[in-house]
Structures are given as C-alpha cells and as structure tokens.
Amino acid sequence: MERISIIQLFMLTLIFQIGTSVIFGFASVAGSDAWLSTLISTGIGTCLIIMFLILMRLQPGLTLVEWFPAQFGQWLGTPIAWFYMLHFLYNSGRTLGDIKDLIPTTILPGTPSWIILGIFMIAITYALYSGIEVIARLAELILPVILVLFFLEIILIFASDITDIKNLQPVLGAGWGRIWKSVWPSGIQQSFGETLEFAMIWTLVINPKRIMKSTLLATVSYGILLSIFDALAVLTFGEGTFSTSVYPLYRLVKVISVADFLENLDALGILYFMGTAFFKVTIQMYGAIRGIQQLLYLRDSRVLVLPTAAIVLYLGMNISRSTSEHWSSNKSLGNLGLLPFIVFPILLLIVACIRKQLSITQMKKSG
Template sequence: MERISITQLFMLTLSFQIGSSVIYGFSAAAGKDAWLATLISNGIGSCLIFMYLILMRLQPGLTLVEWFPAQFGSWLGTPIAWHYMLLFLYNSSRTLGDVKDLIPTTILPGTPNWVILGVFMIAIVYALFSGIEVIARLGEMILPVILVLFLIEIILLFGSHTIRIERLQPVFGEGWGPVWKVVWPNGIQHSLGELLEFAMIWTLTKHPERIIKPTLLATVCYGVILSTFEALAILAFGEGTFSTSTYPLYRLVKVISIADFLENLDALGILYFIATAFFKVTLQIYGVIRGIQLLLYLRDSRVLVLPIAVIVLFLALTESENISEHMYSALKSLAYPGTVSFILIPSLLLIVTCIRKGINGKQMKKSEL
C-alpha cells in the first residue's frame, strides 16, 4: 500500500486549503475587517479539524467511509458514507469550475471552457493514475516554490508604494455583525470543514499517530497566508474596491509597479491559482475514488479514475453559466448542506463513538473481573 510522510501530509494539507482561496476574496463581505474574519474563521475551523482528528484517533486504521458503518451500523452508516462521496464529487467539480471562470477572463480570453478544463483534467487524471505517493512528492516540490513567490509578491507590493495603512482603520468599525456573518457558517467550512476529505488520506501516512501536529500547523499557516493577502488587498485598493471585486487577490498582483519595469505580473497570480487548484481538485477526486473503492470492495481503484474524471468534468462545465451564478451556488452549498455535513454529522458521530468506547471499556473491565 502507498504511504506518504508527515512532511508530505503537511504540504498536501496546506496546498488543499489554499486552493482557490488565493484568488477569491471569500471574506469580502466583512469589508476592511475581512482579514480579521479570516483569522477568526481559521481559529474556529481549527477546532473543527481537531474534532476530525480525534475521530480518526478513536477509530485507528479506518477511513471516513468506514467510520459511519462502524458506529451507526451498515443500514444507516453506509448511506451516510455515500452521501459524503457525492458531496466530495460535487466539491471537486465546483473547484474545477473556479478554473473555468478565471482563466478565460484573464490570460486566455476566447478559449473554449471545454479546452481549458479538458487539458487541466488530463493532468489530474495522470496524477491520479500515478498514485498518492507521486502526488505527495509533487506537492513537496511545488509548494515551497509557491511560498517563495508569495514572499516575493509581498516584498514587491511594499516596494510599489501603493500600501496605505489607514485603509485598515478603524478595526471593527461597523461592529461585530458583518464579521460574524462571514465567519459563520461559510468561513469555518470553506477549506477548513472541507478538510474532512483528508479522512480518506490520513490512514495512508507512515505514522498516522503523528498527523495532528502537521495538520493543525498547515491550517494555521493557511489562515496567516490568506489573512495577510486580504489585508494587503485592502491596503492597496481600499475597502470599496476589495469588497466589489470578483478576484481581489488576483488583482493584487496587477498593482505591482516598480520603476516602470516590474509590472503586469498577471501570470504570477495565475500560477498560484493553477498550482493550488490542481492539488485541491486532485485530492478531492482521489478521496472520492478511494471511498467508492472501499464501499464497493474493489481491488483496484484505477478502474474508477476515468469515469469519475468524466463526471467531474461534465459537472464543472454545466453547473453554472457565469461567475455570479458559480459564486452563488458555492456559498449556498456551504450554508445549510455544509453545516449538516461538516459540523452536525461529525459532532453526532463523535458523541456516539465516545459513548460506545465508554460502554465497551466498562464491559472489558467487567469481563476481566
């Protein structure tokens, strides 16, 4: 069986969480306090991820699709497991839809969507056929480069003399309300609650008992990176432009201008997005494939790669006609359905698991006596 190291798990977790967040301003509704909303969402979301990790520790060696039948029984647990596979399938198509909406409107205008997504999906299919070890090694090579480019962008932004500190003031100028609306429920679930998908991957690490620290560290790094770029976007554009722009973090690269020489670095922003979106879609589909393999008791998961890839590609091409519709469906899916799938059901599962562990522990003690 394929195995990945703890370092590779950290790299994949951070790449997955950054995903399409590196382009969109998901906290823009909080205005100039968007960076604070992101940090608060990250803090609460880390507690949610810690709950997922506790569930994994309570059921060692079991993946997400095996948790529910083990605790709820096959009649109830198996349909719930299938529900998550369908949810992850939809999420992967939605992330792929981000690529469909951004690329034609930026660097490849006029290029048909099916061409862009088709080429993108070919690379994903190749990675899926190669296996999780190859995906992890690729992440280990690419993510450090992306982080270095992030640092370079920050330095260039300060060198462009477009930053105005007063644009972040006053903090909580409109009160706690707008911030909390961003935090709950969408802020907690976007990329944070969605990390539940990694419950299909955690058992593949070389030391599953050591995954808590790198997972939570990656989550904290994600929160710091995203909140930093949101704060920089507000400092560069002001609250009005940041809140109304479709791709505020992508536009941030465009304001770089040093000595009329370093400017028009659009490709840098696209590079971030393509790389992190690639890992997020690949890992989402990988989780679906592995889950269906376990549910159907298949010996080889590769027979599922092409059918699942075709379904994801079809959904990405047809689920929305424009960026506004795409964003609306994304936010809607994170509201009620996301709250149930990422918060309520796992919380119920944790309660049931703890109760059953307690009962089994008492029975074992009685049998020893």
C-alpha cells in the same frame, strides 16, 4: 499499499487548504476587517479539524467511509458514507468551475472553456493514475515554489508603494455583524471543514502519531497566510474596491509596479492559482475514488479514475453559466456544508465516545 511521510502530509494539507481561496478572498464580505474574519475562521476551523482528528484516533486504521458504518451500523452508516463521496465529487466540480470562470476572463479571453478544463483534467487524471505517493512528491516540488511566489508578491507590493495603513482603520468600525457573516458558515467550511476529506488519506501516513501536529501546523499556517493577503488587499484597494471585487487577490498582483519595470504580473497570480487548484481537485477526487473503491470492495481504484474524471469534468462545465451565477450558487449552498462537515461529525463523535465508554465499562465488569 502506498505510504506518504508526515512532511508530505503537511504539504498536501497546506496546498489543499490554500486551494482557490488564494485568488477569491472569501472574507471580502467583512470589508476592511477581512483579515480579522480570516483569523477568527482559522480559530474555529482549527477546533473543527481537531474534532476530525479525535474521530480518527477513536477509530484507528479506518477511513472516513468506514467511520459511519462502524459506529452507526451498515444500514445507516453506508448511505452516509456514499453521501460523502458524492459530496466530494460535487466539490471537485465546483473547484473546476472556479477555473472555468477565472481563466477565460483573465489571461485567455476567447478560449473555449472545454479546452482549458480538458487539458487541466488530463493532468489530474495522470496524477490519479500515478497514485498518492507521486501526488505527494509533486507537492514537495510545487509548494515551495508557490510559497516563494507568495513572499515575492508581498515584497513587490510594499516596494510598489501602493498601500495605505488608513484603509485598515477603524478596526471593527462596522461591528461584529459582517465579520460573523463572513465566518459562518462559509468561512469555516471553506478549506477548514473540507479538510475532513483527508480522513481518506490519514490511514496512509507512515507515522500516524504525528498526523495531528502536522495537520494543525498546516492549518494555522494557511490561516495566517490568507489573513496577510486579505490585509494587503485592503491596504491596497480600500474597503470599497476589495468588497466588490470578484478576484481581489488576483487583482493584487496586477497593481504591482516597481520602477516602471516590474508590471502586469498577471501570470504570477494565475501560476500559483492553477497550482493550488490542481492539488485541490486532485485530492478531492482521490478521496472520492478511494472511498468508492472501499464501498464497492474493488481491488484496484484505477478502474474508477476515468469515469470519475468524466463526471467531474461534466460538473465543472455545467455547474454554472457565469461567474455571478457561480458565486450566487456558492452562497445559496453555504448551509449545505453544515451537514457533512459539522452535523454528521458531531453526531459521530457523540456516538463514538458513548460506545467507547460502554466498552470500557463492560471490560471492567468482565475483568
């Protein structure tokens, strides 16, 4: 069986959570308070992930698809497990749809979407065939480069002298309403709730006792990083432009101008977007493939790679016909994520705690 280290888990978790949010800036609905909305989402999202980790500790050695049959029984638990796998595949298609919408409208106008997504999916398929150890080692190589690019972008933005602190004022000028609208439900589902997908990977970590610390450290790091970029976007564009822009964090790279020499760094933003999106889709698909393998009792998961890749590619190509449609469907499906990432885990935690307490009581009586 493949194994990954605790450091590799940290890197995979962080790069997964960054995902496509590094370009889209999902807290833009909160306007100039987007940075505060992101911090609040991080706090609530961290509590949600702690619940996932408690569920892992209550059921050691079991993956997500084994949690529900173990607690709810085969007749109820197995359909729920299948629901998760289908949801993971759907999320993979949506992430791929983000790429389809961004690349042709930015650096490769006129390029057919099927070519872009086809090449992208070939790379993902190769990674999935190679296994989680290779994916984790690749994350060790790519994440430091992405983080260096992040910090380089921050330095260049301040060096460009395009920020204005007045754009962040007044804090809470429009009240808590729009902040909460940004936080619930999409703010805590995006990346934070989706971290539940790592329940298909946690059983492969060499030192399981350190999973909680590593996962929470990655989560807090992601939240702080995204909050910084939201604040930078508001400082640069002001509330009006930031709130109405489809790709606010991508536009942030475009406005960099240092001494009329460092300009039009579009490729910088696309580079780390493609890197983080690659890992997000790969990990989503890996979780789905491993879960389906366990549900079907297959010896080798690689037989599922090509069929799964074909399904995700089809979803990515057809999930929306335009950027506006993609975003509107994201908003309309926001409450759907409450079921797999909040409702089911809470119910599972209640049942698991009750059954554990009953087991302890029974052991005391028999002893």
